[in-house]
Amino acid sequence: xxxxxxxxxxxxxxxxxxxxxxxxxxxxxxxxxxxxxxxxxxxxxxxxxxxxxxxxxxxxxxxxxxxxxxxxxxxxxxxxxxxxxxxxxxxxxxxxxxxxxxxxxxxxxxxxxxxxxxxxxxxxxxxxxxxxxxxxxxxxxxxxxxxxxxxxxxxxxxxxxxx
Numbered sequence: 001x002x003x004x005x006x007x008x009x010x011x012x013x014x015x016x017x018x019x020x021x022x023x024x025x026x027x028x029x030x031x032x033x034x035x036x037x038x039x040x041x042x043x044x045x046x047x048x049x050x051x052x053x054x055x056x057x058x059x060x061x062x063x064x065x066x067x068x069x070x071x072x073x074x075x076x077x078x079x080x081x082x083x084x085x086x087x088x089x090x091x092x093x094x095x096x097x098x099x100x101x102x103x104x105x106x107x108x109x110x111x112x113x114x115x116x117x118x119x120x121x122x123x124x125x126x127x128x129x130x131x132x133x134x135x136x137x138x139x140x141x142x143x144x145x146x147x148x149x150x151x152x153x154x155x156x157x158x159x160x161x162x163x
Contacts, residue, residue, distance in 0.1 A: 010163045020116055023136040024107075030143040031103055033163050034061055035096055037150035041157055046092055047085075050156040057153045058095055059084040060146045065099045067142055071135050072106035074122030110136075 010033070015025030038046065038061050047058040063083040069075040077083060086095050109121065110132070119129035130138070154160050 019133075020113075020136075023116075023133070023140065024110065027136060027140050027143065028103075028107075030140060030147050031099075033147045034064060034143060034150060035099065036163065037147070037154045038092060038096055040160070041092065041154060043092065045157045050153050055084065055149060055153065057150055057157065058086045058090075058092060060150050060153070061095050061099050062086040062090075064143060064146055065095070065102045068099075068102045068106050068139065071130070071139060072109050072120060072122065073102070074120075074129070 010029075013025040013029040015021045038057055041057055047056050049056050062085065063080075066075070066077050066083040070077050112121065113132045116133035116136070117131050120132055120135045122129050129135075151161070151163075
């Protein structure tokens with residue numbers, strides 16, 4: 001039976017006024033929200049499907065790790081459906097650490113981007129890279145969508161709500 005825990009809601013970020021600062025500020029806000037949803041969730045419930053689709057909290061974070069790698073680092077994913085499940089041997093801390101490390105690497109790439117209209121500089125021969133603006137907007141949409149899923153899944157796991 002879930003216990004009811006209420007986390008303090010974190011308001012949207014204050015960012016600089018440039019388009020890049022706003023986009024990156026909101027993406028980082030959502031990234032932090034995702035790791036907060038996994039923080040403190042217990043095994044095996046963190047990887048147990050809570051809804052008929054099979055979606056689980058740890059799988060969402062694993063998926064977002066691979067989306068960040070594909071968009072910003074040029075890594076290829078051959079089976080997107082498989083990304084929604086963490087490996088059985090992965091502990092929560094492993095998946096969170098991998099996500100944070102990927103975010104650091106993605107941010108290092110973004111730090112070098114001065115023009116949002118230019119393509120993301122990623123090593124993926126034969127495939128055109130999206131613009132930095134598109135990549136940031138897509139990651140905000142993707143992370144925001146899954147953060148909403150994570151809100152519901154975490155509440156189903158143990159009653160924890162809030163950002």
